[in-house]
Amino acid sequence: MSNLAAVGVIGMAVMGSNLARNLARNGHRVAVWNRTPNKTNELVAEHGHEGDFVPAVELADFVASIERPRRMILMIKAGAPTDSTIDLLVPLLDEGDIVVDGGNAHFEDTRRRELKLRDLGLHFVGAGISGGEVGALEGPSIMPGGSPESYEALGPILESISAKVDGEPCCTYIGPDGAGHFVKMVHNGIEYADMQFIGEAYELLKAVGFSHDEMADVFATWNTGDLDSYLIEITAEVLRKKDPRTGRPLVEVIVDAAGMKGTGTWTVQSALNLGTPVNTIAESVFARAISSAPELRQAARAALQGPDAKIQVADREAFVEQIRQALWASKVVAYAQGLDEIRMAGAEYGWDINVGEVAKIWRAGCIIRAKLLERIRSEYADRKLATLLEAPSVAEGLAGSQDAWREVVSVAVKAGVPVPGFAAALAHYDQARAPRLNAALTQGLRDYFGAHTYRRIDAEGAFHINWSTDG
Numbered sequence: 341m342s343n344l345a346a347v348g349v350i351g352m353a354v355m356g357s358n359l360a361r362n363l364a365r366n367g368h369r370v371a372v373w374n375r376t377p378n379k380t381n382e383l384v385a386e387h388g389h390e391g392d393f394v395p396a397v398e399l400a401d402f403v404a405s406i407e408r409p410r411r412m413i414l415m416i417k418a419g420a421p422t423d424s425t426i427d428l429l430v431p432l433l434d435e436g437d438i439v440v441d442g443g444n445a446h447f448e449d450t451r452r453r454e455l456k457l458r459d460l461g462l463h464f465v466g467a468g469i470s471g472g473e474v475g476a477l478e479g480p481s482i483m484p485g486g487s488p489e490s491y492e493a494l495g496p497i498l499e500s501i502s503a504k505v506d507g508e509p510c511c512t513y514i515g516p517d518g519a520g521h522f523v524k525m526v527h528n529g530i531e532y533a534d535m536q537f538i539g540e541a542y543e544l545l546k547a548v549g550f551s552h553d554e555m556a557d558v559f560a561t562w563n564t565g566d567l568d569s570y571l572i573e574i575t576a577e578v579l580r581k582k583d584p585r586t587g588r589p590l591v592e593v594i595v596d597a598a599g600m601k602g603t604g605t606w607t608v609q610s611a612l613n614l615g616t617p618v619n620t621i622a623e624s625v626f627a628r629a630i631s632s633a634p635e636l637r638q639a640a641r642a643a644l645q646g647p648d649a650k651i652q653v654a655d656r657e658a659f660v661e662q663i664r665q666a667l668w669a670s671k672v673v674a675y676a677q678g679l680d681e682i683r684m685a686g687a688e689y690g691w692d693i694n695v696g697e698v699a700k701i702w703r704a705g706c707i708i709r710a711k712l713l714e715r716i717r718s719e720y721a722d723r724k725l726a727t728l729l730e731a732p733s734v735a736e737g738l739a740g741s742q743d744a745w746r747e748v749v750s751v752a753v754k755a756g757v758p759v760p761g762f763a764a765a766l767a768h769y770d771q772a773r774a775p776r777l778n779a780a781l782t783q784g785l786r787d788y789f790g791a792h793t794y795r796r797i798d799a800e801g802a803f804h805i806n807w808s809t810d811g
């Protein structure tokens with residue numbers, strides 16, 4: 341048996357070291373390297389007993405310790421560090437070697453890097469990896485792009501360390517060049533929307549007067565039904581947590597300014613370029629933006645009047661059920677929008693992405709894992725869908741939820757509780773199903789002031805009239 345490592349991991353920060361441990365725990369001999377060797381040494385000192393690690397101080401020794409074609413996973417800071425590390429690595433490699441970027445790279449960077457390495461006879465695989473640090477260690481959801489040939493060599497090893505649902509890996513070949521990172525980006529965009537909806541449900545429960553423990557109970561109960569998901573599960577835990585210093589609910593002592601690393605923004609930017617509507621994700625990004633705009637908020641708080649965000653309801657339990665339905669329906673719309681964006685990008689970039697397979701590998705391991713994804717997977721497996729919203733069980737579910745959904749949005753609007761996510765999702769639902777949209781008037785206006793022409797419902801071709809003199 342060869343003493344060479346089956347795979348190498350570059351970057352021994354939290355994600356990289358956990359991924360290396362996951363590989364080792366699954367019986368793979370793993371070469372490990374970090375720019376500063378102390379992190380590599382720490383990993384081997386603390387976790388060496390978990391499996392077979394081959395640590396290296398010099399990058400050349402790391403490369404030499406891996407069997408060919410070499411499979412190497414970069415788990416380093418995205419951006420310039422990825423390029424500079426690739427530049428150091430490439431002269432040491434041989435034809436057919438596979439460099440995997442497991443970070444959150446922008447898919448356009450991945451396309452550029454893939455092209456560059458392909459010209460050198462190397463494979464470059466942009467692999468989205470979701471699941472946070474626990475997922476990296478215990479089984480993430482993995483979304484690899486790149487050449488189909490590279491997946492033949494890489495697939496079995498990645499599948500072996502991914503999360504599983506009924507023995508099926510949460511890892512599948514996504515498509516060429518940037519496809520994997522694109523899908524991971526949209527995953528994160530959907531995650532933004534999921535969290536925004538949860539935040540809106542929390543504000544509504546607060547407006548009705550629920551205590552944090554009561555809210556935690558509501559989320560815990562929701563997690564036993566259709567909303568069953570990782571994010572709902574941890575919401576119950578976060579709401580129940582008390583601040584060790586003051587004894588107050590910890591959420592109430594956290595500054596209400598949400599951070600972001602950019603993948604949600606990328607998802608919206610890319611959707612704008614593709615012309616595909618993702619208003620739920622956009623509202624989620626903007627909700628974080630306004631939360632982090634202290635000057636605007638302070639000035640507006642002093643100037644603007646409105647209701648006091650208190651909601652009186654006769655039947656609290658009934659209202660909780662309505663919020664649950666609004667949350668479920670909005671979530672469905674966000675997933676539909678994200679998957680529509682993936683489908684559009686697949687057509688634009690020639691990726692031919694199987695949307696049902698994407699839903700399948702998101703069922704476990706990743707942050708947006710949810711019971712809903714099994715329904716989505718099976719709907720896409722059964723039929724070709726222009727959008728998830730047309731799937732029979734989905735359309736039926738939305739029809740059953742819409743009265744509650746509309747009620748929640750109207751109650752919130754009247755009480756001054758901001759629900760941009762629920763409202764955007766509902767607007768998308770109503771726009772998508774409308775027999776006619778106000779776009780006809782938009783076209784009339786555009787033709788009036790700019791002679792942009794319009795099409796007619798009863799004749800082919802582009803038309804223009806002089807709005808003040810013709811007819």
Ligand code: ATR
Nearest residue numbers: 351352353354355356374375376379416417421425
């Ligand atoms: P995580 O989020 O997993 O904690 P990260 O911030 O995404 O980590 O990435 C940190 C990793 O990128 C570290 O392994 C770091 O190497 P050092 O430990 O030597 O700092 C690596 N990294 C950052 N910049 C780098 C660069 N310019 N070249 C090589 N590696 C770099």
